[in-house]
Amino acid sequence: MSSTVDQLAEPRRLLLIAYRLAPDFSMESRLAWRRAVAAAQQYRVTVLCGLLDAHADDLRAEGVDVLHVPPSRWERRLARLPGGSNLAYARWQRRAYRVAQAKHEREPFDIAHHVSYCGYRQPSHCWRLDIPYIWGPIGGTHAFPRQFFRAIEPLGAIREAVRNGINAVQLRWSPGVRQAIRHSTCVLAASRQSQRELTTAGLRIDGVMLETGVDAAPAPAPPRKPQPNDEPLRILWAGRACSWKALPLLLRALAGVSPACLFQLRVMSAGPQLKRWQRLADRLGLADRVEWVGWPGCTAREPHYQWADAFAFTSLRDTSGTGLLEALAAGAPIVGVDHQGAADVMTDRCAIRVPVTSPTATIEGFRAAIELLARDRGRLAALSAGALERARQFRWDVQSKRLLQAYDDALAPRENASPARLAQPSQPARNATASATTSPAETCTAAASQ
Template identity: 45%
Template sequence: MIISAIPSTRPRVLIVAFACHPDMNMETRIGWNRAVASARDYDTTVVHSGEFSSDELSRKAASVGIPASNLKFIAVKSWMSWVPIPMDAVYWMGYRAWHTKALGIASAIHDESRFDLVHLVSYCGYREPGQWWKLGIPFIWGPVGGTQNFPTNFLREIAIGSSVREGLRNYMNNWQLYRSRRIRSAAQNAHTVFAASSEARRDMLRGTGVHCTQLLETAVSPLRPSPSRELDTTRPFRILWSGRLREWKALPLLLEALTRLPSDLKFELRVMGVGASENRWRKIAERLKIAEQVQWIGWPSYSEGLKQYRWADAFAFTSLRDTSGTGLLESLAAGTPIIGVDHQGAHDIMTPHCSIPVSVDSPRLAVEGFKNAIFRLSRDPALWRRLSEGAVIRTRQFSWERLSDEIDAAYQQALKPQSSSDEFWPEKQRETVSITQPSLASLFTPALRQSLK
């Protein structure tokens, strides 16, 4: 007697995660963790870039207890992976083409075996949402970020080419947010749009007229027990900086601050990351005569990288434009106080109980802020202990479990029976706003014009 398999009664979820892998970087972990969390309650299919094979991803899912019947991976190859040009130069054309190809494949599957919901997870950036809402099922988008601009009063602090690039990016941000029909259509046809920061939430409302739910795009998992730590004042003060070595990350602000510390305050700085600005920044460290105190350790494995946060007495966050920053969360989980610029996504993560904020009102104030914070933290073990303990407590707000609970609630709301297809997209998310397109001339701020002289 042949016994047929009993069809699953669980809802079918399609996850769009161009980047998906548990170990490689923040974007791949965002896609991976959402896929695994979804598969616990829904029959989940993930379309991904194919950078890592579907077989490899299935094996990794099985290793954390997710059977293949609950989580399927479909690789959609993109020509972005083999064009020998830096990604920035082909990003929009290639990534849009990938969305079009992936949507075609997913639509064919949908025609055969209907999905109940589609969620665009990765990439986090808002610029290319595809047209997944055209599947005619509830569409979840985000958390999205990337709306933040580079502060124009810092344009003279970075290399000339990067200064021009950031100025152009600022203008394109404004143009796309206010003028892109593709972005507006995706936002207004979504059941839920998650914004990764308070700034992204505000920008999306102004640009698309859609109220977003604020939810950080990344998290830490698992929450590692962090035994109480004490500041060892018998050795040099240890500072960790982590991120891509690109101009907008603004490491030289920290390097300059270190030169202004009292001569009796000994320090060590570890720079964790790789990127095009490394050579320029190494030369700056040499010019400032602090090269011997700076270690450039590249990108270690994820597990080895986590150890660096426990090594540090402080995590320095200098990025002048970032949706959030995984390093901030890893620092909190390690019980390492943060000294960081107080804007954009970092502003939402840092509190007075776990960090010392640094003003971005001007480059001078930023440098002074880092100097004063390092001096204060290195000389006050009681303050250091309070911030360390506060960091561990703060981490509880940013677990993958908590993030997944928020997204699952949106899934459940979207999957409720509706009287008509129009109810996929609640009117309360929409708002008519007055849109004023910034002029091209506004790109050329006094700071940028001066940097070009």
């Protein structure tokens, strides 16, 4: 009898909500793609998305269905206006929910998960489907440090100050955010600082999980061998050329290093601040030691990480930073600002932490760290080995196992009344420490924190 039940039981149906779906466009689009493919190993996955990459057939070949709700013409126009992108996205979320609701009535889903965008401001409405609902990992809560307003251009400082104010209001008073969290089975924060900021605002957070990950290499990268001290230290910086990424902090630090400190900086970037940064590098006398390589596609970025001896991370406002993980996976240790999501990634075995107390202290921290690595190549090699070890903890396959366990835990209360579902042989064993009375949020927390 049990074998008959096993054969009849169908894989559970998972609805993933991800506005943009692409394997090689942005961090948000890639993480949605990776999570969909990973979940398809155990679930019948449908992705509710707005912007769909041309490679969608590859996703369908992995067993993932796509429920495409493209942005309307009005939403596209609205998104191009200053401050209009959030309004356009909120409108899309309402329309997308109605499409998902109609699909749910025809072919019911078992569980829903809002994957991206990971920002907290515009939650999906799919918690209304009356099925277990997971939201996160969510971020977007971090404020730009006020003491650094003078370290960026005036217009950028004004934008960041306005954003800080909006964040302070929305975190505490947004009815949509509070309603979504109240009806969620499990809510995950993308960093420990996001967790603190959300809970301080009176919002429930059940666990912490980095919102991004890194692909497992076909073969483990070998540890870097110590380079001679007379070779320039090769430093990579990567990110959008936007005010909050704060590349000038690194440029000013490099302008102040000892003449005996040999280095070469490679900047992988594109965006509105790029020309301003290039002019600053020229004024600081760095033109012959800075290489600007544009912003290549995802696969084309890997050789740059392999080239680097160290990766510099200066961002003053970021949920985490995929570049951090890509650098670690290549064996390039980090010299980075010690705050927000980056603080969860860096350890003393793979990084040199730079304080975020004032522009002067941060510039000095970068200068001292770069001089240290340039003269102590043994320390650099040890940090490189630590980087490879640290990267393994953030591989997508590891992240996916944690999330699949969170799905199972969220579904457990309903499945206790459904023997056919529990009989599926492909499902991993439950957490042995969770009792029959454990809440979905408690078991979700255990899975996310492993």
